Amino acid sequence: MEDEDMSQEPLQQELSCPVCTRFFEDPYLLPCSHSFCKDCLDKTSQRHRKCPVCRAVFNEGDAVPNRALSNASEVYRRQLDWRRGYERPGADICRIHLKPLELFCEKDEEPVCVDCVIQHQTHTLWPLRTATSLCQKQLTDKVEILERKKESYKKMTHKLSSTVEYIKHQAQQAENQIKAEFQRLRELLNKEELLRLKAVETEGEQKIAVAEKLNARTKAHIVALTELIDNVKKEQGNEELTFLLNFKNLKNKAQWMHEDPRLPEDSLLNMASHVGSLSFKIWKDMQSHVKYYPVVLDPSTACPWLSLSDDLTSMKESSERLTSPDNPERFDPCVFVLGAEGYTSGKLKWDVAVGDSTKWIVGVCKESLARKKKFTVSTTRGVWSICLSKGMYYALTPERTELQVQPRPKRIRIRLNVDKGEVSFWDGENEKHLITFTHKFSEKMFPIFGPGLCSEPMILVPGKMAVHTS
Structure with missing residues (x-):
């Protein structure tokens, strides 16, 4: 700021009258090229007609108005006044026109003066209080x-x-x-x-x-x-x-x-x-x-109303809501849990022991299935499953397809062929086919389980192990 003031002093001297040392007011130019305020020159010429600076003699009528110097002095004085006012708290002077800021441009979000209106003709302008x-x-x-x-x-x-x-x-x-x-x-x-x-x-x-x-x-x-x-x-x-x-x-x-x-x-x-x-x-x-399970449960997806066994092979609905983090993968409020592994290819098979439970859902679903809101289980939602509800067996298509199942199965077998786009359901005890869904699976597919409101747990059945040597 000190450097700026020092650079301004020579300019201010050039724009100031040598007699009164103030900014020129209606300056006149003498033949010797020196300029003075009209009032200062009149007072000096009443005594003798000599330039107050170089003492050169001039005749009456030799002095002419210096319009350029007058304009320059006026502009500099106004800028200096604006700068001094801008540095004071509460200053409200337009930097361009050096007039009070009385309006506010809604589009540019800045105060403007009345002369700025022409630059904001298409903008909405408000009085300062309203703005x-x-x-x-x-x-x-x-x-x-x-x-x-x-x-x-x-x-x-x-x-x-x-x-x-x-x-x-x-x-x-x-x-x-x-x-x-x-x-x-x-x-x-x-x-x-x-x-x-x-x-x-x-x-x-x-x-x-x-x-x-x-x-x-x-x-x-x-x-x-x-x-x-x-x-x-x-x-x-x-x-x-x-x-x-x-x-x-x-x-x-x-x-x-x-x-x-x-x-x-x-x-x-x-x-x-x-x-x-x-x-x-x-x-x-x-x-x-040891036991081998083709599918184990993923506790990170289990609804807080589901209780899983320590080895992650059985599940049942809890009588009270369990304390668990609200992580993105977890189902809530729908009472479901997914298998720990998803599949994008290959053939898989697993059995689920449903026992004498009166309500359950088993099947497969796509990875992007909604987790944090209620939804109707259907193939249109990305779930291919069957269920037992109110004593009736259904394939959960948009219109619900009733399945004729006799005798009542204690174990359900799910076969998933991702490459072929098939998921089929069987009575796991007598190998009786129940239904097959066909769909071109474009996402990773996960086993899904819903044990329902039953005291009896839903249990994953161990798979058979065989040793092959060659």
């Missing part, structure tokens, strides 16, 4: 919007804090289940280890007993052979006639009628049965202690 009221109203509306947004943010912080606590609970629950399952498997492995070590020990004891028995018999034969050899050698030392008289009898005694000792077949441990493909055999034996 102030309108602008205050707009800002009040915006403040109300911001207040509501602030409140929503406060609610979100509470929701996020609850979500953090829920995630901690989930992590602890998952940790406990993982530890428990690994402990169970470790106990099974320890038991399997003991059984296999016992089998090795038992077979080893049996094989050792056989070998030791054979060894003891062989040693006894050695003693007998030693005694026989000694007797024969002693008889051989007799006189010729005595030796020959006993030769026949001695020859018969020198016979060994026992079998030669030899290791029997299968005398060693069957190592192949104990350690051959050991890990595979252990894994194969473990199958009887």
Whole structure:
């Protein structure tokens, strides 16, 4: 600001009268090129006709009006007045026309003076008081919007804090289940280890007993052979006639009628049965202690009115609303839960045990199915399903197709062929076909379950496992 003032001082001096040192008022130009206010020049010329600056003599009538200097001085003075007024609080002077700001342009949202009207001919102009009221109203509306947004943010912080606590609970629950399952498997492995070590020990004891028995018999034969050899050698030392008289009898005694000792077949441990493909055999034996489920439930999608089992394979409606985060994937208020995995290709099959429940829905749905509002379950909504309601079985088409089902199924089988665009429903116990839907699936498809208001849970049935070797 100081630099600006310094740059303005020479200009102000050029536009000021050398006599009165004020801005020129009706300046006149002398032949010597110096200019003065008319009043200042008149007062000076009454005494003598000399230029007050260079003292050059001039005649009456030589001075002429300096219009350019007059205009420049007036413009600079007005700009200087505006600048001084603009820097003061509450200044209301137009920067262009240096006139009071008395109107407000609604389109450009700025105050203008009366001379600015021509530049805003197509705009709506308001008196300042009216404009102030309108602008205050707009800002009040915006403040109300911001207040509501602030409140929503406060609610979100509470929701996020609850979500953090829920995630901690989930992590602890998952940790406990993982530890428990690994402990169970470790106990099974320890038991399997003991059984296999016992089998090795038992077979080893049996094989050792056989070998030791054979060894003891062989040693006894050695003693007998030693005694026989000694007797024969002693008889051989007799006189010729005595030796020959006993030769026949001695020859018969020198016979060994026992079998030669030899290791029997299968005398060693069957190592192949104990350690051959050991890990595979252990894994194969473990199958009887584990279950495979083609589909498990996704708790992140479960309606707060649904209670899921810890292993995510069964569900039932809760008597009271459970505490769970309002995450985007979760159904609420509709009482549904999805399978944990979605499918864009392939063939799949899973069974659901519905038991004696009097109301349920099972099927598949598209990923974009609405989660946060009530809707009528139908193929037009992206759900291909069947249901039991009021003792009747229906395919949930727009007009509801009644299904003739006899006897009442305890288990429903769903077959999904995404590539072919088919989903079919069967009685899972007798393989009786119920209905098939056809549709070109353009989204990821998920199993969907609605157990209804029943005390009996809806349970996912384990799939069969088979070991294929080649």
